[in-house]
Amino acid sequence: MSLAQRRILLGVSGGIAAYKSCELVRRLRDLDAEVRVVMTEGATRFVSPTTFQALSGQPVRVSLWDAQAEAAMGHIELARWAERILVAPASADLLARLAHGLADDLLSTLCLASAAPLYLAPAMNQQMWAHPAVQANIATLHRHGARFLGPAAGEQACGDVGSGRMLEPHELRDALAASFGEPLLAGRRVLVSAGPTYEDIDPVRFIGNRSSGKMGFAVAEAAAQAGAEVTLVAGPVGLATPAGVARRIDVRSAAQMHAAVLAAAAQADIYIGAAAVGDYRPQEVSAQKLKKRDGSELVLHLAENPDILASLSAQTAHPFLVGFAAETHDVASYAQGKLRHKGLDMIAANQVGGGLGFESADNALTLYWADGAAELPRTSKAELARQLVARVAERYRTARG
Structure with a gap:
């Protein structure tokens, strides 16, 4: 399994599972992947951008209105740089905005502006995951070519038990690594x-x-x-x-x-x-x-x-x-x-x-x-x-x- 020199753009949306994404960055870096992190404003309520900057060794972007970064069209540069975009955690709100083609923040804009394959690792309450509106958004995203990783089932931070847990960092790392090879069952x-x-x-x-x-x-x-x-x-x-x-x-x-x-x-x-x-x-x-x-x-x-x-x-x-x-x-x-x-x-x-x-x-x-x-x-x-x-x-x- 190798991610050496592979360019991974990690999007982090708002949710308690954002803490797992810190471990994910470390595991990706352990395999010599290049990782850049983009956070939503909500995600910064759970984990500091400074933490991701220290782990990735790269500046962390949060706002579409960063005058210094956008002077050179930084979001387009990032969109072209990425070989894979992984959003982990992907909240119900972010899934809804992506499903409807909204681009009102940096992360959603990048997802629309990049030709890189988009991987989504949902994380939310089990009742939210089962809601017909969320499932409809997932179906739309799948038709648009997004790949879903998880969610897993189990005990959640809110105390509920069911589907909605974000996959563990090593599972997401392995899925990304596998994505760079020929699909194992392509055409079968x-x-x-x-x-x-x-x-x-x-x-x-x-x-x-x-x-x-x-x-x-x-x-x-x-x-x-x-x-x-x-x-x-x-x-x-x-x-x-x-x-x-x-x-x-x-x-x-x-x-x-x-x-x-x-x-x-x-x-x-x-x-x-x-x-x-x-x-x-x-x-x-x-x-x-x-x-x-x-x-x-x-x-x-x-x-x-x-x-x-x-x-x-x-x-x-x-x-x-x-x-x-x-x-x-x-x-x-x-x-x-x-x-x-x-x-x-x-x-x-x-x-x-x-x-x-x-x-x-x-x-x-x-x-x-x-x-x-x-x-x-x-x-x-x-x-x-x-x-x-x-x-x-x-x-x-x-x-x-």
Whole structure:
């Protein structure tokens, strides 16, 4: 990974996450990148420009009306100088102004005046991130060519828990470094399944599992960032479609997911089955709510659901197959058995419990393939997804050319 002599313009907008951008400058400089910082007026309320000047070794610009700098059209010089523009944090206000083409301060003007690729690292309250107006602005920016890095999910400064955290400095650094190479999955079509499946018992009750879908959604976003055309088949989750995903198909049951995946797989080069698909479903679904009877037991007869990976593997021509194995014990043996039994190209195994796997912002994976393995240590699901996609791309090139 090299950023040596690469010219990075870092924009910092107003938000508590601005403190992370100080660490980001240091990490970029550690890889010999040239970094210049532009701050909004709001950002200076959180971190002093002097701090960024000391870390970057360059003057920090704040105002479009700096007479000395603008005597030589300084904002145009900066716009032409940058090879990449990264705004971190990118507040909801800044996203709105960029989406509507406003240029009322130095940072927004630079973003419009530069031909450099624009990367945005959102940071805001989880409710703000989920607001339809913010999501509409994100969709507009994506159409205009902006690339989104994050946000991550987890505990926020306000005490809320959810999506909206800015990615960690090392994650942003690595994403910028990767952007200077050929996208790992450019021209490839990737199909990802994510989330749980629900099997109805009656109109009120269902059988399900604890999968949040966050890992699968992170994988879909990472694949899009790697240049792939991504189709996402999602179980019943409350997650926004990741930036860059070309198509989303929402399903509820295992049978619906099986049908959707098999239909989409005909046009896919790679399938990553990150969904936690239910193994069984009730043989009969009651049309009315089942009533409790005192002293009696309710007996459910379960039927086995179709196996998506096994169905794909049985086909003469199928995508490069990547499975997931979420286990509570004997993780390695179960995962390797699944790899062989289902004829997969790769499997990602993870221990469930101890703050990992379901209902967690972090995860760790062990990857297995026919003649090798790799450990992906515990980190955020967004960062882990990027590492996984990089490994999948590597193994895909080796196996399929």
